[in-house]
Amino acid sequence: MDVLKGDLLKSINDIPRTIFSEDHVLFRQAMEDFVLSEVVPNHEQWEKNKMVSKEFWLSMGNNGFLAPQIPQAYGGMGITDFRFNAIISELLNRAGCSGPGIGVPVHSDIVVPYIIDYANENIKKKWLPKMASGEVVGAIAMSEPGAGSDLQGIKTTAEDKGDYYLVNGSKTFITNGFIAEGYVVAVKTDPKARSRGISLLFMDAGMKGFSKGKPFQKVGMHAQDTCELFFDQVKVPKMNLLGKEGEGFKYMMDNLPQERIIVAQCGISAAEGALESTIGYIKEREAFGKPISHMQTIRHKIAELSTEVQMGRVFMDRCLELHAEGALSNIAASQAKYAMTDLQCRVIDECVQLHGGYGYIWEYYIARAYADARAQRIYAGSNEIMKELISRPIWKNRKQ
Ligand SMILES: Cc1cc2nc3c(=O)[nH]c(=O)nc-3n(C[C@H](O)[C@H](O)[C@H](O)COP(=O)(O)OP(=O)(O)OC[C@H]3O[C@@H](n4cnc5c(N)ncnc54)[C@H](O)[C@@H]3O)c2cc1C
Structure with missing residues (x-):
């Protein structure tokens, strides 16, 4: 497997991220350590097995990284600030680990909320502790x-x-x-x-x-x-x-914005990881007697991509902040889902190009990122459906 290039968990974005407190930063550090020690080294094997291991889920639970919002009365940590959930998805996806990168948010941010909000007491008592510990995956x-x-x-x-x-x-x-x-x-x-x-x-x-x-x-x-x-x-x-x-359809419509915002977060985070990895690669890869990062067109390409990723991250962080405050509109959630997953696919496609032939070889991080990205525009409501949802209110109150 390709050695991950660059520091995937850091970012070249230089607009300060103001949405995190000291507690978030400490949590992020713990999650980073976990991703580097327990996720990245095992992901290739999980790809061969067609699923992540049960040990991974148990270890996530043991470290408090599964559905932190589960109330303490049901075996969870009772941390209802969505920014903690967002940090978990961000780091898994930056590292290019799409197995848990999508499986964990489905469990923690999509399935668990239905049980907390709508299940009867017997179901909550029986299943939520096991969903916090990783014994049961949702x-x-x-x-x-x-x-x-x-x-x-x-x-x-x-x-x-x-x-x-x-x-x-x-x-x-x-x-x-x-x-x-x-x-x-x-x-x-x-x-x-x-x-x-x-x-x-x-x-x-x-x-x-x-x-x-x-x-x-x-x-x-x-x-x-x-x-x-x-x-x-x-x-x-x-x-x-x-x-x-x-009432099921109504509940789904109420919960889908969170599904969209987390898929958007996975998208921008994967784009950030891909860009970091590509910068690492072009600094090492030589052509015509020098690293290809010395070519002006290539430097300009990175300038374009980093600008787009920076814009995406600023928009995404604002959406996360609003969502954590319970103030994100359904339209903004749909915009984030469509824009971040489109951006992810566009950026990763350019990153494949910058890798030349190696970008098309499965062992390379960027080739997998390319294949992984494509489904993001299809699920959680396809991007065409997102545009439909965004466009409806625009025309609703206009005569023409
Ligand atoms: C990897 C992966 C994981 C998934 N995980 C889950 C999961 O955990 N749970 C789950 O329930 N589902 C899951 N899905 C399913 C996913 O949500 C659906 O594939 C998605 O909603 C699209 O539905 P469809 O495949 O039936 O396509 P269709 O609905 O048949 O759509 C086909 C095409 O027509 C377009 N289209 C449809 N209606 C409109 C319209 N009104 N206007 C414009 N264009 C339109 C679509 O955008 C799409 O391009 C997953 C899918 C994938 C690929």
């Missing part, structure tokens, strides 16, 4: 073979059978799908209705009739166990309903 199952962008069109049904729901159907492209044991699953409790027919259930992998497909062979993110889920006459107790019946 996944969110919304997409189906026939419905991704159009979530209201899902077909998995949950029939009311008195004290349980009978669930039939399937889900696809589920991040952490294979290693997970706890799932937030979107189902139709009223198949005739569109959004008002959707409910959320907490399901566990041990339920009879619940099965998983093998992890997909994906273009990138090889350490991510993305897979299908199948439900064949699964009896799900009524107490596993999250919130109220028929």
